[in-house]
Amino acid sequence: MAASSEPIVSAEQVTKDFGSLRVLDAVTLRVLRGERVVIIGPSGSGKSTFLRCINGLEPVTSGRVVVDGLEVGGTGVQLSRVRSAVGMVFQLFNLFPHKTALQNIMLGPVKVLGLSRDEAKRRALRLLERVGLSDKADEYPGRLSGGQQQRVAIARALAMSPKVMLFDEPTSALDPELVGEVLEVMRQLASEGMTMIVVSHEMAFAADIADRVIVMDKGVIVEEGPPQTIFTNPQTVRTRVFLTRLLGRSGKHEAE
Amino acid sequence: MGLEIAYLLRGTQVTIELSLLAFAGGGVLGFTVALLRVLGGSDVTLVVKPLVDVVRGSPLLVQLLAVYLGSSVLGFSLNPLTAAFVGLSINAGAYLSEIIRGALTSVPKGQTEAGLAIGLSRMYVVWGIVLPQAFPVIVPAAMGFFISLVKDTSLAYVLGLLELTRAAKDIVDRTLDPFHTYVIVMLIYFALCYPLSVLVRVVDRQLQHKGLARERL
Amino acid sequence: MIELVIAHIGEFFSGFKITLVIALGAMLGGSLLGVLTAIFRLSRVGPLRMLSLSYIELIRNTPGLVQLLLVYLGLPEFGIRFSPLGATILALTINNGAYLAEIFRAGLQSVPKGQLEAAAAIGLPRTATLIEVVLPQALLAIYPSLTNQFIQTVLFSSIGALIGTVELTQVALILNTQTYRTIEILAALSLMYVGISAVIASASHRLGVRLERRYH
Ligand SMILES: Nc1ncnc2c1ncn2[C@@H]1O[C@H](COP(=O)(O)OP(=O)(O)OP(=O)(O)O)[C@@H](O)[C@H]1O
Numbered sequence: 305m306a307a308s309s310e311p312i313v314s315a316e317q318v319t320k321d322f323g324s325l326r327v328l329d330a331v332t333l334r335v336l337r338g339e340r341v342v343i344i345g346p347s348g349s350g351k352s353t354f355l356r357c358i359n360g361l362e363p364v365t366s367g368r369v370v371v372d373g374l375e376v377g378g379t380g381v382q383l384s385r386v387r388s389a390v391g392m393v394f395q396l397f398n399l400f401p402h403k404t405a406l407q408n409i410m411l412g413p414v415k416v417l418g419l420s421r422d423e424a425k426r427r428a429l430r431l432l433e434r435v436g437l438s439d440k441a442d443e444y445p446g447r448l449s450g451g452q453q454q455r456v457a458i459a460r461a462l463a464m465s466p467k468v469m470l471f472d473e474p475t476s477a478l479d480p481e482l483v484g485e486v487l488e489v490m491r492q493l494a495s496e497g498m499t500m501i502v503v504s505h506e507m508a509f510a511a512d513i514a515d516r517v518i519v520m521d522k523g524v525i526v527e528e529g530p531p532q533t534i535f536t537n538p539q540t541v542r543t544r545v546f547l548t549r550l551l552g553r554s555g556k557h558e559a560e
Numbered sequence: 561m562g563l564e565i566a567y568l569l570r571g572t573q574v575t576i577e578l579s580l581l582a583f584a585g586g587g588v589l590g591f592t593v594a595l596l597r598v599l600g601g602s603d604v605t606l607v608v609k610p611l612v613d614v615v616r617g618s619p620l621l622v623q624l625l626a627v628y629l630g631s632s633v634l635g636f637s638l639n640p641l642t643a644a645f646v647g648l649s650i651n652a653g654a655y656l657s658e659i660i661r662g663a664l665t666s667v668p669k670g671q672t673e674a675g676l677a678i679g680l681s682r683m684y685v686v687w688g689i690v691l692p693q694a695f696p697v698i699v700p701a702a703m704g705f706f707i708s709l710v711k712d713t714s715l716a717y718v719l720g721l722l723e724l725t726r727a728a729k730d731i732v733d734r735t736l737d738p739f740h741t742y743v744i745v746m747l748i749y750f751a752l753c754y755p756l757s758v759l760v761r762v763v764d765r766q767l768q769h770k771g772l773a774r775e776r777l
Numbered sequence: 778m779i780e781l782v783i784a785h786i787g788e789f790f791s792g793f794k795i796t797l798v799i800a801l802g803a804m805l806g807g808s809l810l811g812v813l814t815a816i817f818r819l820s821r822v823g824p825l826r827m828l829s830l831s832y833i834e835l836i837r838n839t840p841g842l843v844q845l846l847l848v849y850l851g852l853p854e855f856g857i858r859f860s861p862l863g864a865t866i867l868a869l870t871i872n873n874g875a876y877l878a879e880i881f882r883a884g885l886q887s888v889p890k891g892q893l894e895a896a897a898a899i900g901l902p903r904t905a906t907l908i909e910v911v912l913p914q915a916l917l918a919i920y921p922s923l924t925n926q927f928i929q930t931v932l933f934s935s936i937g938a939l940i941g942t943v944e945l946t947q948v949a950l951i952l953n954t955q956t957y958r959t960i961e962i963l964a965a966l967s968l969m970y971v972g973i974s975a976v977i978a979s980a981s982h983r984l985g986v987r988l989e990r991r992y993h
């Protein structure tokens with residue numbers, strides 16, 4: 305849709321080993337500005353590892369990742385700059401439990417971007433409003449539902465004004481009735497033109513927002529294409545097997 | 561120099577003997593108190609707990625002085641060794657009773673109930689079923705406590721008992737070289753305690769590997 | 778007993794203040810030393826790890842009394858002289874630091890990895906991550922151990938009496954040589970320590986309940 309022809313994330317021949325285990329095997333992926341990519345694949349196929357390589361949480365064994373012209377890797381300031389250009393949302397939210405929703409969101413802008421507290425607070429409040437949690441600004445994460453925590457986590461990532469947002473199974477730890485509110489925030493984000501790479505098995509959601517679906521298995525991309533093609537007419541046996549296993553369970557949430 | 565080392569070694573021997581004696585005394589006392597509290601119910605606890613709390617809430621030094629000076633005021637003057645033994649045993653008993661009680665209560669209630677359900681006596685259930693399961697928790701903790709006890713015996717210095725720290729003081733009074741004397745004394749204590757610390761770590765790991773430690777129960 | 782304490786309340790109170798000064802000083806200094814040692818202990822730099830480990834093991838495997846005597850009597854051989862109070866605070870700080878280091882290490886290790894990743898993901902530098910994210914959570918996890926260590930420090934500060942620091946125990950011992958009412962004096966002294974321990978324990982418990990309610 306809004307995608308331009310210029311890649312904002314380019315991962316070239318990314319290989320990642322944990323000891324003798326090869327988790328990513330020469331994975332190449334270019335994501336265009338404004339593009340929405342959904343990654344699916346069986347457990348252990350390397351999806352999370354791939355996302356973590358994109359923001360440098362995991363150093364690559366070989367290959368390179370460039371985000372918005374900045375090489376991922378290196379240390380200190382360089383790495384910090386890349387990371388603040390890449391927002392990441394985790395499966396288990398990872399909010400800071402000793403900080404309120406507002407403080408969670410303000411931390412990065414104050415400590416990394418060097419905003420004044422007032423400015424950071426205004427930004428945080430705007431973001432809380434955007435994810436529908438204005439009334440929870442002073443609540444600690446322990447007192448929020450999973451869905452609310454994940455929305456705060458999204459706001460925390462957005463506060464860094466990232467160029468790309470990475471989502472690693474953002475709804476898979478949530479009770480079914482809380483999945484919708486998080487997907488809704490993500491949909492809204494997509495409609496605003498945010499570049500997103502999402503690991504998710506919410507098929508209806510993927511079909512809805514994805515420009516491209518990537519299927520990973522055993523550390524390689526086995527298939528990619530527009531959601532219609534992947535979901536209705538997969539080319540590889542591995543994708544077919546995986547999708548049939550998945551369809552049984554994901555229809556449930558989305559049917560609500 | 562040789563004479564002084566011999567003197568320190570004699571003190572070391574007293575330190576070791578006192579540690580072992582007090583550990584035995586404290587162990588008996590601690591076990592008794594823990595079993596009383598676990599078996600005896602709330603009225604026993606009502607009496608025993610404050611006593612344990614007082615011992616754990618006041619300094620060992622004061623307890624040693626109380627036993628030593630108190631006994632002479634009451635007219636049955638204990639000698640320094642006996643007073644140190646009694647004072648350290650009482651102190652160790654209080655701490656060990658908490659270690660043992662904590663371990664006993666960490667064994668799931670279902671174990672006790674299962675034992676009672678098949679008609680075993682309460683006494684037997686605690687002794688024969690709960691205690692063996694608590695053992696992997698008790699052993700490393702009690703060993704760790706023994707190390708503290710070795711160090712604590714140095715306070716018997718104040719009673720004039722000729723253990724290692726006192727022996728050092730005598731030498732310092734004579735040679736006026738406290739630095740070297742106390743460094744050597746520290747090394748002797750270290751030689752006693754450090755191997756035990758390593759052993760505690762090994763035992764702890766072993767028991768955890770066997771899946772018997774509290775976390776796994 | 779009560780009338781004896783009341784008659785000498787001024788002395789007891791000043792002894793109590795000194796005890797508190799020693800314990801607070803040793804907790805504060807020991808915490809600084811302990812945090813630093815714990816960080817070194819977990820560092821990737823080999824020599825720093827060795828240094829912190831040696832300190833921890835040496836102190837934890839030798840009696841605090843000998844450490845105190847070494848500071849008070851041994852250091853003057855090198856021209857480093859302390860008052861009894863100064864030596865007591867210094868020795869207990871060094872002693873406490875080793876125990877606190879192990880407590881802090883456990884606390885640092887108890888912070889879930891996801892917290893570090895979340896901090897890294899927003900580009901937070903290492904020091905800010907430590908101060909803003911890790912330490913507060915570590916403190917929350919270990920504050921029962923810290924409380925216990927504080928109580929132990931108060932009790933252990935009584936060894937200051939053995940080098941003439943006029944803290945609570947020394948006040949009682951002086952009073953004993955004046956009045957010879959040994960049993961009453963030592964009983965009163967014990968109860969004072971029990972009282973201090975109980976106050977610390979209950980204050981900490983209340984704080985714990987408040988924190989628990991705040992975050993959950
Ligand atoms: N830090 C690590 N050390 C060793 N092995 C790891 C590490 N992290 C991941 N792995 C291994 O790498 C493989 C890929 O893991 P990854 O988490 O990327 O898979 P995934 O596709 O995200 O799976 P899931 O759907 O279960 O989240 C797995 O076999 C995993 O055990």
Ligand SMILES: [Mg+2]
Pocket residue numbers: 351352353472473
């Ligand atoms: Mg994953």
